[in-house]
Amino acid sequence: MSDTASPRATRTPTDWSTDLMQRRIRARYRAERRFRMLGLGSILLSTAFLAFLLITMLGNGVRGFTQTEVRLDIDFPRSTLMLDPGALEGPDADAALANAGIDTVVRTAAAERYGALGERRVLSDSAWLKVREAIRANPTIVAGSHTFWLAASDQIDLAAKSDATPDAEATYDKLVAAKAVKTGFNANFLSAADSTDPTAVGIWGAFKGSLLTMLVTLALAFPIGVLAALYLEEYAPRSRWTDLIEVSINNLAAVPSIIFGLLGLAVFLNFMHLPRSAPLVGGITLALMTMPVIVIAGRNAIKSVPPSIRDAALGIGASPVQVVFHHVLPLALPGILTGTIIGMARALGETAPLLMIGMRAFIASPPGGLTDPATVLPVQIFLWSDEVSRGFVEKTSAAIIVLLVFLLAMNGLAIYLRNKFERRW
Known part of the structure; x- marks a missing residue:
């Protein structure tokens, strides 16, 4: 009897040349092809829906x-x-x-x-x-x-x-x-305000209301959000109280926007008696909604700064405050600005919280200040879409185009700031 084993006897269960392994490999390749086709189909389907939306909006707008x-x-x-x-x-x-x-x-x-x-x-x-x-x-x-x-x-x-x-x-x-x-x-569409006549309506009144509301939102949410992120990341001691604050901030970022509208109605209008349908109240309400997003984005940007930057600054005699404001904050600023602009873009497109505080009134003239009655672009679009006259259909689509251009401009600004101030190490 020969001492040499046959080739079939020397094969192991993981031998790539066996029929079983070849079938497994072919099945794996088929699964990968199916997954690739499903992914490509999903992208094509979503692109088709997006193209349909844009073509419809542009055709009417x-x-x-x-x-x-x-x-x-x-x-x-x-x-x-x-x-x-x-x-x-x-x-x-x-x-x-x-x-x-x-x-x-x-x-x-x-x-x-x-x-x-x-x-x-x-x-x-x-x-x-x-x-x-x-x-x-x-x-x-x-x-x-x-x-x-x-x-x-x-x-x-x-x-x-x-x-x-x-x-x-x-x-x-x-x-x-x-x-x-x-x-x-x-040209009247870009310079006029709301009207009952579809041939005389314009978006300037709502656009100016959006600008004033976003100005109040940014003035409140940005400094408070950045300072809160700095304190939680650089100074706050690790304790049960700090953990509770962090969990609360994360939960606030996921709260439905209409809850903030109810809060603004109860506190700013019914309790503090601030003017109804004013950019001041709308800006404060949206600032409450945007602030958790800025805090989370700011903390992530501060965490991304390497510890060696802090150690080097402390090594040359900088105080902890100088380390934070002279080194950490400038390096984290691109990420903070990007998160802030994205949060502001979300606030710009909100409708539910502003409806709750009365910013759905008929405003026939642009607001002159922060306390004057005003409306915003999303609410104006909502009001026009509810009109019976067919003349408002194309005006609604045109206002949507203006709002999309505004949002794209804010996202483009975020990308520009990130690329301009970003530091690589």
């Missing part, structure tokens, strides 16, 4: 930045205008314009110019305001005839964008044939 105008010739000497041009030079100019019957003059001129078309509301309800502002800027125009390009009604505006009723389409075609209509950029 771009039209919100345009406005249709109708030509109207007004012969002021023949009209029923009750206005003395000399009255516009005195202190009672506003009262004189208010009692001049300009809206009646515009409706009469539209009926004379377009006949039956004028009765179908060719012009928007707020078109006469542009005539009033033109008279205020140049009172001499009431001495003769003048040509105005006034905002068309919401139905004519939709017809110009191929999204209206057949009757409105027919009216628009007649205006086109008369060369009395044009569509251009809607």
